[in-house]
Amino acid sequence: MLSLQEHVEKRMCEDDHLFFTRRFFKPRMGFKFMVNWHHIYIAYLIDEVIKGHIDNLVINVPPGAGKTEMTTNLIPRGIARNPRSRFLYLSFSQSLVEEVASTARNIVKSEDFQKLWPVNISKSSDAKSNWKTTVDGYDAGHVYGASMGGQVTGRRAGTLADEGFTSKPVRPTQGDVPTIGHGTTVYPNGKAVTMHDKPISRQTADYYLKDHISKVEKQFKHSIPNVKLAQSEYDAYIDFVYQFGIGTFNQSSIRINLLQGNYVQACKALLKYKYTAGRDCSIRSNNCYGVYVRQNNRYEKCMEANQ
Incomplete structure (x- = not known):
């Protein structure tokens, strides 16, 4: 268990690039x-990229x-965050590619890092210059380095959506439709998930x-043509559409405010979606508090670009 000082240190590392570096x-x-002064400025710019x-x-x-x-x-700070x-x-x-990628790997493997973030590296x-992290025993994150002429096609950077995993169909909360995997409600072939489907x-x-997500x-880009979003806003809205569907988004005040250029109001409109099956999920006894927490997380991520 982490001490109070270690909890503070962990949060500072996740939020402040210069602190993590030092x-x-x-x-x-x-x-x-x-x-030096330029390190402070570079760290500030990197934090702005992350936001x-x-x-x-x-x-x-x-x-x-x-x-x-x-x-x-x-790299290791990003893996610490996700x-x-x-x-x-x-x-x-x-040689530089291998040095950088291996340095990042050694930081992740270090005792100091593992105490704060017990992340596993795939065996x-x-x-x-090519290593992966694992979550629950499965490949998750990936660091891939390549020099001039190296193979890059087919490689990806970024993060997967922050979704849980269930191998069997479940109803997340009372009144929800069946979901499977990372919250899938409809298979790629268009068939709806049912409670009788086989595990995956x-x-x-x-x-x-x-x-x-693809x-x-x-659908999302088509619904808000010519609206420019920061990455944190984009991520929050994609996560919203993933959960609630494009139909709900198209009829929402979120979309109306975005089309009108009211970015702060669009973020605030996310907080209206705290209900499921008629229950107010901000009330813990309604057994759907996670819906409320997720909406607040989206709102905070969205507002990062509007402060």
Whole structure:
């Protein structure tokens, strides 16, 4: 069990890139990370990327100024925040690719990291420039590095949706339709999930999830043409549509506010969806409190881009 100090340290590492960099530099190098003003600024920009405020970031500083150190730490910090994170590290030099990817792997494997975030690395894929994390015994996150001319096609970066997993059909709360896998209610072939369906594997569930999200993204983009969103807003709304459906979104005040450019009001409108089967899920005794918590998480993520 973590002490109060360790809980604070864990939260600071997840929220502050410079803090994370300094925290894991000394155990690895044997001396403190010497902070200059440009490190503070680079860390700030990286945090803005994570929040979704910056879509593309180019860092131009002289060699030896700490750029590689700062960006290398983005990998283990991302995995600390979400072990299903996937990274692509591309460079002209193969030796640099291997050095960065292996450094990130060593940080994740370190005793200090494991105490705060007990993340497992897959035994089947643990090379210097190509390694995976596992969740519940299944491949989840992925770090893949490649140099000039290396194979990149077919590789992905980002994170999977934060969904639980059930191998058998269930009703998450009273009144819900049957779901399976990561919350799938309709199979890729269009057939609705029923309580009599056979169990599925996690790999099959991941396939259903990716297929569903792909369809959701197309529907979502079509419903709000020319609306520009920060990554954190986009993620929150995609998660909403994944759960409630595009029909609910199209008829919502969320969509109306987005089309009118009222981004803060659109975020606040997420909080209206705290009901299921007529029950107010903000009341714990109604046995659906998770719905309310999830809506608040979406709202907080959405507001990150509007503060």
